[in-house]
Amino acid sequence: MSTLSNATNIFWQDCQLGKPERQKLLNQKGCVVWITGLSGSGKSTLACSLSSELHSRGKLSYILDGDNLRHGLNKDLGFKPEDRTENIRRTGEVAKLFADAGLICVASLISPYRRDRDTCRAMLPDANFIEVYMNMPLSLCEARDPKGLYKLARAGKIKGFTGIDDPYEPPLNCEIEIKEDDGDCPTPKVMAGQVVTYLEEKGFLEC
Numbered sequence: 001m002s003t004l005s006n007a008t009n010i011f012w013q014d015c016q017l018g019k020p021e022r023q024k025l026l027n028q029k030g031c032v033v034w035i036t037g038l039s040g041s042g043k044s045t046l047a048c049s050l051s052s053e054l055h056s057r058g059k060l061s062y063i064l065d066g067d068n069l070r071h072g073l074n075k076d077l078g079f080k081p082e083d084r085t086e087n088i089r090r091t092g093e094v095a096k097l098f099a100d101a102g103l104i105c106v107a108s109l110i111s112p113y114r115r116d117r118d119t120c121r122a123m124l125p126d127a128n129f130i131e132v133y134m135n136m137p138l139s140l141c142e143a144r145d146p147k148g149l150y151k152l153a154r155a156g157k158i159k160g161f162t163g164i165d166d167p168y169e170p171p172l173n174c175e176i177e178i179k180e181d182d183g184d185c186p187t188p189k190v191m192a193g194q195v196v197t198y199l200e201e202k203g204f205l206e207c
């Protein structure tokens, strides 16, 4: 296996113990559950609820949350389009490593640009990238506004805020869509259940 790189004279190092052995140990299949949506749409809530649900079934997961990664790995990045693209690329690479480790990696980032999400999808064997779209109306996200950021964005105090003066491109081909039912948002447990059912049906929760 080889990867493209700007550096020269580097070689891929293989090890006999690989992903199949790790998956067998964990009795699950490594994959990436990529949650995308507006700020306030419930990405982190779903990520936590899903991780708890998997834990209670004896399945190992790990959350990569956009906000949290921006405190460390991605602390040098802002919200300009090229920074968001690099944010998603790095996170995609880390998620790929977690999936290779055999874990169910739950990435929750706005990831507003379709092309960037598709780049992450292309890093993995196709079925191993599960895109979950939090299809919540902007009006709901704005009404929630738990961090007061929409208010600041509306007041012009934050520039380039997703959904206000920066674009969000909804997925065209996501595996799972979470949306309101008759005007009601499903509970975190119900949202997590929708994803767990998908993982179960596709055989990710056994090896």
Ligand SMILES: Nc1ncnc2c1ncn2[C@@H]1O[C@H](COP(=O)(O)OS(=O)(=O)O)[C@@H](OP(=O)(O)O)[C@H]1O
Pocket: 038, 039, 040, 043, 044, 065, 066, 067, 070, 079, 083, 084, 085, 087, 088, 108, 109, 110, 111, 112, 147, 149, 158, 159, 160, 161, 162
């Ligand atoms: N300009 C602007 N646009 C959108 N979001 C902003 C912005 N500035 C700060 N924040 C806060 O940063 C969180 C989003 O980080 P992400 O890494 O997920 O964003 S991105 O995927 O790179 O677009 C996001 O967290 P969530 O609300 O959890 O989505 C916001 O709290």
Ligand SMILES: Nc1ncnc2c1ncn2[C@@H]1O[C@H](COP(=O)(O)OP(=O)(O)O)[C@@H](O)[C@H]1O
Pocket: 037, 038, 039, 040, 041, 042, 043, 044, 045, 046, 108, 144, 146, 185, 186, 187, 188, 191
């Ligand atoms: N399914 C839900 N039902 C009710 N409230 C929710 C639900 N999902 C999220 N929330 C609330 O909405 C707000 C934003 O959720 P959060 O998970 O932080 O969104 P995001 O990570 O997309 O910014 C939080 O106050 C959270 O408690």
